[in-house]
Amino acid sequence: MKLLEQAGCTVEVPPVQVCCGQPAYNSGDRATTRAIASQVIDAFEGYDAVVAPSGSCGGMLSHHYPGLFDDDPAMKARAENLAGRSHELMSFLVDVLGEKKVAAARYDGVATYHDSCSGLRELGVKEQPRRLLDSVQGLSLHEMKTPEVCCGFGGTFCVKYPEISNAMVSEKSADIAATGADTLLAGDLGCLMNMAGKLQREGSAVRVRHVAEVLAGMGDLPAIGEPERG
Amino acid sequence: MESTAHAFKTNVDHALADPNLQDSLxxxxxxxxxxxxxxxxxxxxxxxxxxxxxxxxxxxxxNLDFYLEEFERKVIGLGGHVHWAPTAADARRIIAELCQSVGARTVAKSKSMVAEEIALNEHLEALGIAPIETDLGEYIIQLRNEPPSHIIAPAVHLTKDQVADTFLEHHSKLGFDKRLTERNDLVAEARYVLRQKFLDADVGLTGANFLVAETGSSMLVTNEGNADLSNTLPKMHIVLASIEKVIPTLEDAAVLLRVLARSATGQESSAYTTLNTGPKRAEDLDGPSQYHVVLLDNGRSGVLGTEMQDILRCIRCGACMNHCPVYGAVGGHAYGWVYPGPMGAVLTPQLVGVEEASNLPNASTFCGRCESVCPVRIPLPKLMRHWREREFEKHLTPRGVRQGLALWSFLARRPALYRGLTSIANRVLALFGRADGRYSALPLAGGWTRFRDFPAPQPGGTFHAQWKGKEGKRKRA
Amino acid sequence: MSSDRSQILNGIRRSLQRGELSGAARQAVESRLATPPRGPSVARAQLPQAEKVALFCQWAETLNATVARVGSAEVPGEVTAYLMRNNLPASVAMAPSPLLEGYDWSSQQMLSIRRGRGEGSDQVSVTGAFAGIAETGTVVMASGPDHPVSLNLLPDTHVVVLREADIVGGYEDVWGRLRARYGKDRMPRTVNTITGPSRTGDIEQAMELGAHGPRRMHILVVHE
Structure with a gap:
C-alpha cells in the first residue's frame, strides 16, 4: 500500500472485499465460485485498477473470472471489464505506473527470488520484480537453479497430498540453500507461507518476505514466521 | 493393463521411499x-x-470423420486393410485374429502406448502368441514384468545396475552369463538378443505417431530403429493407432514433427521418422506382404465436442510429465495406469472412469508448467479442473474437503463475518505463536504441520484491520 | 466390420453435432487436402543452395553422422578408404540403384560388393539417398526395387551417397519431390528419414549409439 501511495495512487480497500474464490474454483465447486466472483465484481465496481499482492489472486481475477459466466453475457462483460483492470502488484508498478515511480529502498542482504506459478505463467511476472529489486540499495540477488518450479503449495493440494507437497518444498528449500541467500522473496502469499514453514521446520536461518516489504523499505519488521524482536 | 489409479496415495508412498526411483527422477x-x-x-x-x-x-x-474415411480410402487403394475397433476388446480380437491368420508364434512389437491401453500382450500370451517388445526400455520392463513409467522412456525409473541384474537373470539361458557393468555393453547385448527375434517374428506390430489422410501413410518416430525393423522384416505389419492420430497432409506432419522431437527429448530430430504406406509393392525386394491398420476409438469419439476435447490434440511427447513437479516427485507408476503425468491425469479418468482415477486430476498444484511447454498448447490445468468439477457434481470430492469448503464459502460470502472471524483467528494465533513466530502443530492442519511449520501472522493484525486503523487515523487527521 | 465402422463414424458425428460433411464445409476440407497449406516457414530451411549443403553437413555431423564431401569420381575410392580407416571388412551390401551404378566401382579391386536386400550378417551397406534435409542433417530413403529398406537398418555401418543437388531445405521440399516422382497421393511403401546413427537413451537417460539400427552412418556428399 505504501508502495502504491508513494507512486501517487489513491488506495482503497472496499469493506465488502473478501477472497477471490480460488479455493472453491480449484476444488470444482463452480456455483460457489460464481457467487463469490459476483460479490468481488460488485465490490470493485468503479475503481480504475484492482491490484493484488498475490499472483494467484491476480490470475484468478484477470484470467478465470470471465470464463465463469459463459452463460450470462451481462455478468461476463462485467467480469471482462474487471479482468482488464486487474493487476498483480509488481506488474502494476512496472508495466502500468513505470518503475521510476517506486522510491529507492534499502535492504542489506543477499536475496533469492521465487517465481510464483500464477504470477509467472498466467500473468508474465518475471522481469518486473527483478528490475525493482535491482534498485534496492544493499541488496544483491542470487538466482536459484530453478526459480520457476512450483514450491508445492497449490492451495488445498498441500493438505490433500502432504507427502508430495513436502517432497516439492524440500527440493525448493535445497535450491534456496544452494544460493547462499539470507532472504527468500516471492510475490505470492501461499508460496511464502509454504516455503517459510518448511525453512523454519528445517531450522534454516533464511528470512522469508514478500517482495513488496523489501521494496517498501519495511525490511526491519519481523519476517514471515519470525518471532517479534525485542 | 490393470489400473491401480485408485491406490494413488499408497503408490505415492512407495515412490517417495524408493531411492533408485528418486535418483532417476x-x-x-x-x-x-x-x-x-x-x-x-x-x-x-x-x-x-x-x-x-x-x-x-x-x-x-x-473434421475427424472425414479424415478417417479419407485415410481408409487411401490405405485400401494401395492394397492395405483398415479395421475399426470401437472398444479395447474389439482391437484385441482383431489383432489376435490377424496374427492367427498367418499362424504367428511371435510378434515383434514396437513401443505402443495404445497397445498398453488395450492390454494386448496379456491377450496374445493367453492365445499362445509371444509378443516381444523391441524398444529397449519396453524390453527391459517386459522382462521385469512391470508397466512403463513414462510414455517415451518406459524404463526411466530403473538404474543401470537394475538393468544389469535383469539381463543376467533372463539372458544367462541364452549363454550371456556375465553380469555387465557398462551401458554400451547392455545395449549391445540387447541388440544381439533382439536381432534374432526380429528375424524370426511372423508379425510386426507398431503404433503410429501420425496417420496421414492425404497418402494413407502411418508415420512412426523412433530413435532406435526398432519400429523400422518391426515393420520391414516380418511378413505382416499391423499398425495399432487411436482415431485422433490422423492428420490431414504431409505438410501438417512437417509442422508436428518440428515440435514433437524438440518437446520430447530436446532433439532437433529423432533418428528415424518413417512413413509406411500399404504393403510391399510387387517389385520391392523387402517389406511386409500384408499391411493392416487397426483404428481404436475406446471412448475418444465421446470426448469430441465436450469441454475435454483439447486432450485429443495430445501427440504423446511427454513434455508435460518431464516438466511436472508432481511427476518429478513420484514418477509414473504412482499414477497407476498407462498414461502418467498431467496428460494422464486428464486422459486416465476418461478411459478408466473418474471414480477409479479420482485422485489424478486433484494431485496437481495447477502450477501451469505443463501447459507452458505443451507443443499443441493443451490447457492441462483447465482440463484437470473440469474433472474436479465433475467429481464435485458427482459427490466424489472427499467429505472433509467438501465440509471445509462449505464452511469457508459460507463465510466468504458474508464479508463482515469473514473479517470478524479471521481477525479473531489472527489474534488467537498471534497470542500463542508470536513468541516463536510459528507453530509446529495446529489442530485441523495435520497435513500442513506434519512437514512444515505454520508461520504465525505478522504483527499488526489482519490486512483489513490494518486498513481500518490507517483509514481511521487518516480521517482523524 | 462395417457396423463397427459406422458406430465410430456416427459417434464422431453425434459428438460434433452434425451429419456427414457436405456442401461448403466438405469442399473446404477437400480443397485443403488437394492443396496442402504449409506451416510457418523456418528460416534455416530457406537458404541458398550452397548454404543448404553446408548446413546439412553441419547438422549431420552434430547429430553423430560423419560426412565426406567428394566429387563423383571419388565416390568408390572414398567408400574403400572409409572402410579401411575404420578397420571394417572390404565387403559391402549395395542397393541395386542406377544412381550407384553410375559410379565406377571396378576401380576398387579390393572391395567385394553384393547387390540386393540386407541380410542379418551384413556389416556394411551402401545406399543412395532420395534427398537430404538441410534443416536437420537428415537423409531420406525411398523404398523400391533400387532401394531395399533392410539395407538402411540391418548393417552395423550405413554408408549413404547423397548428391548435393538432392539436398533441400526442409521436409516440405521432400514432400514436393516425392509427389513429383511418385504422384500426388502415391507413396513408395517406405520412406525412411534418418538423422544420424541409431541411438537410445533408455538406460539412465544417457545416449548410446547403435541400439537396433546402424551404429555408424557415413554420408558422402557428392558434387558433380
Whole structure:
C-alpha cells in the first residue's frame, strides 16, 4: 500500500472485499465460485485498477473470472471489464505506473527470488520484480537453479497430498540453500507461507518476505514466521 | 493393463521411499527440461509452430470423420486393410485374429502406448502368441514384468545396475552369463538378443505417431530403429493407432514433427521418422506382404465436442510429465495406469472412469508448467479442473474437503463475518505463536504441520484491520 | 466390420453435432487436402543452395553422422578408404540403384560388393539417398526395387551417397519431390528419414549409439 501511495495512487480497500474464490474454483465447486466472483465484481465496481499482492489472486481475477459466466453475457462483460483492470502488484508498478515511480529502498542482504506459478505463467511476472529489486540499495540477488518450479503449495493440494507437497518444498528449500541467500522473496502469499514453514521446520536461518516489504523499505519488521524482536 | 489409479496415495508412498526411483527422477527433471529449452531456443519459429500445431489438430478433430474415411480410402487403394475397433476388446480380437491368420508364434512389437491401453500382450500370451517388445526400455520392463513409467522412456525409473541384474537373470539361458557393468555393453547385448527375434517374428506390430489422410501413410518416430525393423522384416505389419492420430497432409506432419522431437527429448530430430504406406509393392525386394491398420476409438469419439476435447490434440511427447513437479516427485507408476503425468491425469479418468482415477486430476498444484511447454498448447490445468468439477457434481470430492469448503464459502460470502472471524483467528494465533513466530502443530492442519511449520501472522493484525486503523487515523487527521 | 465402422463414424458425428460433411464445409476440407497449406516457414530451411549443403553437413555431423564431401569420381575410392580407416571388412551390401551404378566401382579391386536386400550378417551397406534435409542433417530413403529398406537398418555401418543437388531445405521440399516422382497421393511403401546413427537413451537417460539400427552412418556428399 505504501508502495502504491508513494507512486501517487489513491488506495482503497472496499469493506465488502473478501477472497477471490480460488479455493472453491480449484476444488470444482463452480456455483460457489460464481457467487463469490459476483460479490468481488460488485465490490470493485468503479475503481480504475484492482491490484493484488498475490499472483494467484491476480490470475484468478484477470484470467478465470470471465470464463465463469459463459452463460450470462451481462455478468461476463462485467467480469471482462474487471479482468482488464486487474493487476498483480509488481506488474502494476512496472508495466502500468513505470518503475521510476517506486522510491529507492534499502535492504542489506543477499536475496533469492521465487517465481510464483500464477504470477509467472498466467500473468508474465518475471522481469518486473527483478528490475525493482535491482534498485534496492544493499541488496544483491542470487538466482536459484530453478526459480520457476512450483514450491508445492497449490492451495488445498498441500493438505490433500502432504507427502508430495513436502517432497516439492524440500527440493525448493535445497535450491534456496544452494544460493547462499539470507532472504527468500516471492510475490505470492501461499508460496511464502509454504516455503517459510518448511525453512523454519528445517531450522534454516533464511528470512522469508514478500517482495513488496523489501521494496517498501519495511525490511526491519519481523519476517514471515519470525518471532517479534525485542 | 490393470489400473491401480485408485491406490494413488499408497503408490505415492512407495515412490517417495524408493531411492533408485528418486535418483532417476532427479536426473530426469534437470535433463529433459534443459534439453527442451535449448532446442526451442535454437529454432526461432518454435512458438509459431506450436500455434500451428494446435490449429492443425483442432481442424482435424472438427473434421475427424472425414479424415478417417479419407485415410481408409487411401490405405485400401494401395492394397492395405483398415479395421475399426470401437472398444479395447474389439482391437484385441482383431489383432489376435490377424496374427492367427498367418499362424504367428511371435510378434515383434514396437513401443505402443495404445497397445498398453488395450492390454494386448496379456491377450496374445493367453492365445499362445509371444509378443516381444523391441524398444529397449519396453524390453527391459517386459522382462521385469512391470508397466512403463513414462510414455517415451518406459524404463526411466530403473538404474543401470537394475538393468544389469535383469539381463543376467533372463539372458544367462541364452549363454550371456556375465553380469555387465557398462551401458554400451547392455545395449549391445540387447541388440544381439533382439536381432534374432526380429528375424524370426511372423508379425510386426507398431503404433503410429501420425496417420496421414492425404497418402494413407502411418508415420512412426523412433530413435532406435526398432519400429523400422518391426515393420520391414516380418511378413505382416499391423499398425495399432487411436482415431485422433490422423492428420490431414504431409505438410501438417512437417509442422508436428518440428515440435514433437524438440518437446520430447530436446532433439532437433529423432533418428528415424518413417512413413509406411500399404504393403510391399510387387517389385520391392523387402517389406511386409500384408499391411493392416487397426483404428481404436475406446471412448475418444465421446470426448469430441465436450469441454475435454483439447486432450485429443495430445501427440504423446511427454513434455508435460518431464516438466511436472508432481511427476518429478513420484514418477509414473504412482499414477497407476498407462498414461502418467498431467496428460494422464486428464486422459486416465476418461478411459478408466473418474471414480477409479479420482485422485489424478486433484494431485496437481495447477502450477501451469505443463501447459507452458505443451507443443499443441493443451490447457492441462483447465482440463484437470473440469474433472474436479465433475467429481464435485458427482459427490466424489472427499467429505472433509467438501465440509471445509462449505464452511469457508459460507463465510466468504458474508464479508463482515469473514473479517470478524479471521481477525479473531489472527489474534488467537498471534497470542500463542508470536513468541516463536510459528507453530509446529495446529489442530485441523495435520497435513500442513506434519512437514512444515505454520508461520504465525505478522504483527499488526489482519490486512483489513490494518486498513481500518490507517483509514481511521487518516480521517482523524 | 462395417457396423463397427459406422458406430465410430456416427459417434464422431453425434459428438460434433452434425451429419456427414457436405456442401461448403466438405469442399473446404477437400480443397485443403488437394492443396496442402504449409506451416510457418523456418528460416534455416530457406537458404541458398550452397548454404543448404553446408548446413546439412553441419547438422549431420552434430547429430553423430560423419560426412565426406567428394566429387563423383571419388565416390568408390572414398567408400574403400572409409572402410579401411575404420578397420571394417572390404565387403559391402549395395542397393541395386542406377544412381550407384553410375559410379565406377571396378576401380576398387579390393572391395567385394553384393547387390540386393540386407541380410542379418551384413556389416556394411551402401545406399543412395532420395534427398537430404538441410534443416536437420537428415537423409531420406525411398523404398523400391533400387532401394531395399533392410539395407538402411540391418548393417552395423550405413554408408549413404547423397548428391548435393538432392539436398533441400526442409521436409516440405521432400514432400514436393516425392509427389513429383511418385504422384500426388502415391507413396513408395517406405520412406525412411534418418538423422544420424541409431541411438537410445533408455538406460539412465544417457545416449548410446547403435541400439537396433546402424551404429555408424557415413554420408558422402557428392558434387558433380
Amino acid at each position: 532427479a536426473k530426469l527433471k534437470v535433463g529433459f527440461s534443459e534439453r527442451r529449452r535449448q532446442a526451442a531456443e535454437r529454432l526461432p519459429e518454435f512458438e509459431a509452430l506450436r500455434d500451428r500445431a494446435r490449429d492443425i489438430k483442432n481442424h482435424t478433430l472438427a
